[in-house]
Amino acid sequence: MMFSATLDSMAFQLDDAQKTTRFAITQLDSIGLLTWKSAAGRAFYERVLELSSWLEGLNRELVEAEAYLGAATREIQELELQIMQQKLAS
């Protein structure tokens, strides 16, 4: 497999990015445990929640990217096999 090292490294990078995203979401959620009584404080917290939802979106994208990476890995394996067979045939 020519591309396995590259694909494995991509999988590692994406896994790490996902873990960091989930950790960032937990950190933003902990802001909700603090005191936000005034209107301005609540408005600020609303923005924090919005940012947290953006990060949820980012996390979903990373999960989907991981799924595409899995599919691409299988696809590349097949293509590599075809290339090899073609080379042997010629």
Next chain:
Amino acid sequence: MGYDVNYNQFDYAKTYEICQQVSRELAEIKERVLTSQRAATQCQNDLAVAAMGACMAVRSPNLDALVWRLRAAVFHAESSAMESTKLSSTIGQAGRNYESAENRVEHQILAETFVQKLDDVIQSIKNNNMRPPTEQMETILRLFMMLRPDFMFDRKMSFGDQVEIQTKELTALLRHFSSRRDTDIVITGQDPPQEVQVNGGPESFYELHSMLEDRGPEENGKFMVVEVDEHTYAVILPGTQNDKSGHDPWDYWGNADALGIESENYVDAIADAIEASGAKEGDEVIMSGYSQGGIHVAQLMKNKFLNRKYKMNKMITLGSPIGGIDIPDRVRSLSVEDDKDMVPGTDGTPNKNRGRNHYTTIFDGPREDIKPLLNDDSLFGAPHQLKNYGDHLRELGENPKPEIREHLRQFQLPKTPMKIRKFKIERVPRRMTEKQQEETERRLKNMTLPH
């Protein structure tokens, strides 16, 4: 200020820290996703090249879809990082705005009640054996700050910061004209190690401090390192000593060193003493200081050299003005004050207690049964005496409030014998470096003799 507001400096500081941390994490995520995106593009190109070698044209549609997905993720991470940076800047500014508003209100109130405050100060001095209690000492300094022309219109700054600036300017001026500025503080003697036993509670620190205080001129200049266990050491720093020789680092000038240059000139001697007592790198060092010693303790807890070498996580101060010193959050601190003692008020501001592990315990004057044992004719009066602070530590150990019980447990010492070592330090004229000596010799050679 005595009114309820929606502001909690810990929460604001925590939120600021979280938002900054999230920004850094998002930058890291973006970097990782970008690396993956580049690798995916490269992979597609390499695949095409390999296929060309076999006279084929191939492309992985899933890899293309992955590249597009990753591009979207990079954009998402980037915009989220920008929003997080904006949020941290917003909350940081809100904290600063609040502090500035609070300072303005405090200045306004003091300006409007100037005469009444002055009257209160005079009355309280009269009732406290002609010495201002802590709070009134702070008020006196605040009133002085109100009169300083350049501070008069700068009401955004807190009184504590103003007093700190004033103190630094004053000490810089004093240093400029003092012969002590060209001296180094070095260890000049060490007593043979002794074994001591203490009762283990907070009062133990009084027992250790009393081995340094009022022991006569021979004992001046000494401080103590206690070997608590194999990996824990306690450094005990004394209060101001009435020595006029100019050699004693704990003389009145020591206060100027502590407040003006953050006790930097004491670091080497104290680090040498800790090392000579057997401490290894990474061992825990508990610092305890009475009066002037407490100011040094608070400054040394921030010292980078000591922090690199040892675990500097615990400190105790007894009757020390440390309100202007920013003690790091990681430090567990216990400050004991007596509200009839003027000395803790000479910083012009109450202790900040910013960290969640910073505690200041204020007692309401000396207890009746200790009063006969105190000397009211001493310079700062009975409330400032070490014996009084020893009694307060005893009271603290006998009847600790529930919220401070766990905190006090962290300062317990073993009841088994501990080894103590006393070190004598002195100010000695600073020796010139080789380069300075060469420079001086060169100048002398080139000097023309007068006709």
